Amino acid sequence: MRWSGWGDPGAAHGLPGGVKLLLAAVLGRIPAARPAPDLAEVTVTTPPLDDADVAALASVVGAAHVDVGREARMLHAGGKSTPDLLRRRQAEQVAPGVVVLPGSEDEVAAVLAVAGERSLAVVPFGGGTAVTGGLEPDAGAHRGVVSLDLRRLAGLVTLDTTAQEATLWAGTTAPAAESALGEQGFELGHFPQSFEFATLGGFAAMRSSGQSSAGYGRFDAMVTGLRVVTPTGLLDLGRAPGSAAGPDLVRWFLGSEGAFGVITQVRVRVHPTPEVRLFDAWTFGDFVAGADALRRVAQLGTGPTVLRLSDEDETAVSLAQVGNLGKALARGCSAVVLHEGPDGLAQARREATTRVLREAGGRPAAEKLAVSWDHGRFKAPYLRDALLDNGVFCETLETATTWSNLHALKTAVTGALADGLAKEGAKSRVLCHVSHVYPTGASLYFTVIAGLGVDPLVPWERVKHRVNDAITAAGATISHHHGVGADHAPWLEQEIGEVGLRMLRAVKAELDPAGIMNPGALLGPTTPPRPAGQGG
Numbered sequence: 001m002r003w004s005g006w007g008d009p010g011a012a013h014g015l016p017g018g019v020k021l022l023l024a025a026v027l028g029r030i031p032a033a034r035p036a037p038d039l040a041e042v043t044v045t046t047p048p049l050d051d052a053d054v055a056a057l058a059s060v061v062g063a064a065h066v067d068v069g070r071e072a073r074m075l076h077a078g079g080k081s082t083p084d085l086l087r088r089r090q091a092e093q094v095a096p097g098v099v100v101l102p103g104s105e106d107e108v109a110a111v112l113a114v115a116g117e118r119s120l121a122v123v124p125f126g127g128g129t130a131v132t133g134g135l136e137p138d139a140g141a142h143r144g145v146v147s148l149d150l151r152r153l154a155g156l157v158t159l160d161t162t163a164q165e166a167t168l169w170a171g172t173t174a175p176a177a178e179s180a181l182g183e184q185g186f187e188l189g190h191f192p193q194s195f196e197f198a199t200l201g202g203f204a205a206m207r208s209s210g211q212s213s214a215g216y217g218r219f220d221a222m223v224t225g226l227r228v229v230t231p232t233g234l235l236d237l238g239r240a241p242g243s244a245a246g247p248d249l250v251r252w253f254l255g256s257e258g259a260f261g262v263i264t265q266v267r268v269r270v271h272p273t274p275e276v277r278l279f280d281a282w283t284f285g286d287f288v289a290g291a292d293a294l295r296r297v298a299q300l301g302t303g304p305t306v307l308r309l310s311d312e313d314e315t316a317v318s319l320a321q322v323g324n325l326g327k328a329l330a331r332g333c334s335a336v337v338l339h340e341g342p343d344g345l346a347q348a349r350r351e352a353t354t355r356v357l358r359e360a361g362g363r364p365a366a367e368k369l370a371v372s373w374d375h376g377r378f379k380a381p382y383l384r385d386a387l388l389d390n391g392v393f394c395e396t397l398e399t400a401t402t403w404s405n406l407h408a409l410k411t412a413v414t415g416a417l418a419d420g421l422a423k424e425g426a427k428s429r430v431l432c433h434v435s436h437v438y439p440t441g442a443s444l445y446f447t448v449i450a451g452l453g454v455d456p457l458v459p460w461e462r463v464k465h466r467v468n469d470a471i472t473a474a475g476a477t478i479s480h481h482h483g484v485g486a487d488h489a490p491w492l493e494q495e496i497g498e499v500g501l502r503m504l505r506a507v508k509a510e511l512d513p514a515g516i517m518n519p520g521a522l523l524g525p526t527t528p529p530r531p532a533g534q535g536g
């Protein structure tokens with residue numbers, strides 16, 4: 001992973017010609033970009049932890065697994081949102097005081113104990129792909145920050161092929177999990193766009209949702225058990241496929257964002273590797289017609305694995321990206337549908353979905369559009385780097401609501417983005433797709449591109465604030481799958497209420513009385529540390 005951008009440096013690329021033409025037409029003249037500096041040019045304003053702290057941590061994990069080097073600290077300096085990447089282009093930056101790599105659950109517990117004794121904040125670090133500020137090196141009331149990188153806690157622990165349930169270490173990356181399961185004929189089926197780097201612990205901590213969610217559900221729906229090390233003890237949760245033994249404590253840690261403790265193992269349901277994968281592409285006259293068609297499929301439950309609908313603007317940009325500028329200028333919306341599983345069952349599901357989509361006014365399109373979406377689906381983050389390098393601001397955000405409220409929400413968010421960016425003097429284009437569907441509603445995923453000037457960070461923060469207000473006022477969720485982090489924390493109370501916030505604070509106070517666990521995330525930087533046992 002690049003410290004100042006996304007992914008494998010070898011996979012980085014420039015802007016495709018079609019995109020350049022479209023950008024010039026939409027955004028006009030773009031000022032020259034501020035290039036990402038070399039690491040050596042950056043001043044890291046937060047010092048490394050002192051020798052005594054480092055020695056205490058090294059006594060737990062071994063000196064080879066404690067790193068105060070500049071590169072390691074900058075690789076753990078934050079997540080991969082566009083504001084994170086813009087901060088990585090600045091001359092002065094903050095970073096954690098040390099990176100620590102525990103090799104066992106006992107070492108995790110011992111690191112938390114040392115951190116508590118020495119008043120050090122601990123930020124759990126999985127794949128580093130967070131996009132809502134949950135990896136900010138925020139020390140809170142403490143002396144410094146330990147980035148707790150879980151990469152050594154990786155691999156398959158057990159696979160029960162009868163129950164179709166697997167336990168994996170939390171630091172296992174998604175590709176490593178699929179590879180280990182695939183060797184035994186199974187698959188997890190969680191494919192977020194951050195698939196290449198994100199970890200199972202990160203998915204659980206953030207309540208992630210992948211592109212196959214129509215078929216296999218969100219990540220939190222896949223989780224059947226967790227092991228979590230907290231500053232006050234270990235929890236081993238989830239012992240039966242269904243239980244009425246009080247409130248479900250597993251759910252308390254899904255979305256806990258490292259603020260309650262460290263997830264060390266994740267138990268998930270898995271399924272046999274699909275025998276066939278059947279791709280279809282569809283077009284609809286407009287977004288309203290397309291969304292109605294997706295609603296009918298989700299409510300009837302015909303069983304696609306992937307079901308996504310791009311709005312008119314996103315459809316045009318996707319076509320321009322593959323060089324089809326002529327078609328890109330025509331109006332209409334495209335949908336991608338995938339059915340998979342055992343051959344006969346997948347075919348039967350595909351036929352049922354096809355009937356519904358046709359009845360809803362859909363027209364079948366070339367299958368290659370869906371196949372090319374599948375081939376290119378992890379490449380968009382590389383394109384964002386190319387856009388930033390060319391001075392084009394590009395960011396994504398997401399939310400969810402009921403089908404009844406979907407179009408009002410889309411209008412509200414698109415309006416807040418367009419108006420906010422116009423107030424900042426920027427030309428922009430807002431793209432949107434339905435990314436995840438449920439019988440009762442769907443998630444909307446927005447991509448914004450704008451000519452926001454040479455220093456877009458502060459103007460974008462103002463725009464994002466307006467958008468978050470618009471989402472909340474529209475009655476939608478502040479996040480369907482990117483989580484709360486530090487960025488959405490000020491909007492959490494409006495979503496869960498004052499009592500809900502007190503419940504979260506009470507649990508944190510019980511599990512993390514000194515407030516060392518990820519002080520900036522979930523509950524926000526204002527959360528005061530509380531003595532154990534004193535909620536409220």
Ligand SMILES: Cc1cc2nc3c(=O)[nH]c(=O)nc-3n(C[C@H](O)[C@H](O)[C@H](O)COP(=O)(O)OP(=O)(O)OC[C@H]3O[C@@H](n4cnc5c(N)ncnc54)[C@H](O)[C@@H]3O)c2cc1C
Binds near residue numbers: 079123206261381518
């Ligand atoms: C280009 C891009 C595309 C993305 N696409 C999607 C998408 O399609 N769907 C989606 O849901 N998300 C997406 N994301 C967001 C991100 O990938 C998810 O939030 C993911 O779950 C983070 O996993 P991670 O392992 O990288 O966690 P990190 O980024 O390392 O950490 C995320 C948060 O979880 C905490 N944490 C991590 N591991 C643990 C642990 N073991 N125990 C306790 N706390 C922990 C961290 O402290 C932090 O607060 C995308 C991000 C990017 C940059």
